[in-house]
Amino acid sequence: MNLTLHVWRQKSPADPGRFATYQARNISPHMSFLEMLDVVNEELIARGEAPIAFEHDCREGICGSCGFMINGVAHGPRRGTTVCQLHMRMFKDGDVLWIEPWRARAFPVIKDLVVDRSALDRIIQAGGYITAPTGSAPDANAVLVPKEDADRAFDAAACIGCGACVAACPNASAMLFTAAKVAHLGLLPQGQPERWDRVRGMVAAHDREGFGNCTNIGECEAVCPKEISIEVIARLNRDLIKASFRRPRPARAAAAV
């Protein structure tokens, strides 16, 4: 099949950027979307034009590197699927596709479809962990975890940090990402001691990075390739309110290793 692609081209962060139009010819329905872009890039290189820069790595839907908007939808038309796992059988001959990077103040464009998502790492640094220094752990079966809690924790922990939730949100909020980690760790007994400081710290970092507030629109849940439920945000909000009644950890202790 043949498709028309309007692709966002932006040489550098300072460049204003624009859409460029390319034809993708003789595309097999068995190709992945990224393999289709590989074909387009090979043609561009043959013509002496710069290939389209996009992030990708595992191409198995788990590393979270890939992601861009296809006709205004993060990761494209198939629910619960990253663009690397989206196959061309989802499209038809003659389709016209608009491809552009995640758009959010906290995700500046680096080049073409590549954006800087390091803000997500800084949210994790603000408390998205359990303090368990190497070597100090008790036997793995010493703490019982009800299967249901472990399963729900896993559902939240499945987040791949791709940033689609931010791109889809009209407020460019990273609340689904933040809440998924708060829920994952907060559902487990090991995560209880730091539960309240964690939620406070991560939400503060989220706001500092310039992500918008959550207003329960639900676009994030609709595009999340791991289908993480917006319920985790409700859980975060409950935890945040409860945390506000508790004394925060002293700053000195928080900074200690």
Add this chain to the structure above:
Amino acid sequence: MEVEGKVGTLDARIPPGPIEDKWNRHRFEMKLVNPANRRKYTVIVVGSGLAGAAGAASLGELGYNVECFTYHDSPRRAHSIAAQGGINAAKNYRNDGDSVFRLFYDTVKGGDFRAREANVYRLAELSLNIIDQCVAQGVPFAREYGGLLDNRSFGGAQVSRTFYARGQTGQQLLLGAYQALMRQAAAGTVRMHPRTEMLDLVVVDGRARGIVTRNLVTGAIESHVGDAVVLATGGYGNVFYLSTNAKASNATAIWRAHRRGAFFANPCYTQIHPTCIPVSGDYQSKLTLMSESLRNDGRVWVPKRAGDTRPPDQIPEDERDYYLERKYPSFGNLAPRDIASRAAKEVCDQGRGVGPGGRGVYLDFSDAIRRQGEDRIREKYGNLFDMYERITGENAYRVPMRIYPAVHYTMGGLWVDYDLMSTIPGLFVGGEANFSDHGANRLGASALMQGLADGYFILPATVPNFLAGVKPDGLAPDHPAFRAVEREVADRVKRLLSIQGSRSVDAFHRDLGRIMWDLCGMARNENGLRKALQEIPALREDFWKNVRVLEDDLGLNQSLEKAGRVADFLELAELLAIDALHRAESCGGHFREESQTEDGEARRDDERFSYVAAWEFTGDPGRPVLHKEPLVFEYVKPTVRSYK
């Protein structure tokens, strides 16, 4: 071909004493660094996968000043994340007869008696601590209704010792290590350098003292000085172009270190994983693994008759050949990876393969679904079935999966001693990047175990032992040795950009992959390997005349990144073929057609080849020098590895 190798040049420095006591005793005998002095030492960690992230976080916790590098935008992207099935630990929670010694035994045997006993024993011991550590971090392993941890069995073992988090165990373990790393980044003990690629190693006065990197966003070439350097940069499976590795996985860090003096061990030991989704066309960019855990419930079969093109549901039971169950009745569908892969190739070579092109076999769940119900199967493997459906458009609850072997893991890597130190003092190597524990074949659910054993427990003990013997000397990055390497790196970048040839980097990479898969893949023979040794240097020469890398080196340039990596693969491929040619025996993942039994099983030759082949770089990639580390088996006597 037998190659005279130098014997006695390599000292693995295995501690004395009974195998059960070696590690404990060694831990006591190793030197310590006073806590107040630790921050005066800088440790460079390259890579942020399981070994790198766990190592960097743990060294940071101890108080060392750690600099951690990754070419990804975030450490959480490292390819460890894609491991599906699970992680082994000899907990014996099932009461099914498991023990540290049994895990040790299974791993030595699974590696076809080509691994170092002392290292493997330590790995089995540490497997217990790893699970404890990961649970404490909040890794959501599968649980029983009573709240205890669940287990499953994996290839090459008759006990259930594999811990798992649905089909995303690697993801959850990596996120645990990543979160520990982020905690240290916040605490200021670890400084992260994302989107920064190591392009060379700097050796000063015979010691590894730092690295030269390229900032992938700005193009800046920079030097970083340390008191020790740890490479945890993964394997080299992408030398085959098509593999289950991530697209960016590459060998540049270890290859550059090899060129600077680190010996490369057993490069020909590559693992072909039996259960991957078959190739669907020329545009194929990578192959996708379907976890080995599926073989717990799936049955592998092909039609008995060659050229039988009926749909699977129209082939009656007695016209199907469940060839793994037939050939290996005691292990059946859970035969180890090397054996299962070769068996699949064999039936396809006989014309009995299924699907387009005839390079595929069925992995059939219909019996398991009948016995356990679709819901139970969905619970265990739902995400894998979904992934299969997304890629192939087929519903594996209704029709059998089609699978075929693909390159998955490389057991070879930089040679290291018991302390995971390479032949360059101060250069340590962890995870898949080293050669240490898997011999000629890795068992399922052992890669995660090894990466984390190296990262959480071994390197944080052995790196300080090294540091205790050296003084922080304030070496500056403008030292002439660093300046010289910076110039070499910059010149190479400029050279790649100046060729302006006619073929893309990917075109060369695909060509290399074809040579390697056809001549140095699942089955190898002398003629084929000699042919490969002519084709690889010719392709390399063409690459340096004809590659086309557009744009400049002042910003993000993904073609330039790939070009440097493929240039290194073009050298490593030659060493791989040289090693494969010299090892005229079949062992583990290395199958030489000349060395097989009458019924087509691998024939090992312990008399001639019971050694680690460690290659020294001489300046000419075609003429490496072989050093042999003889393997001594005191606890597991090498036998014919039978799974029948």
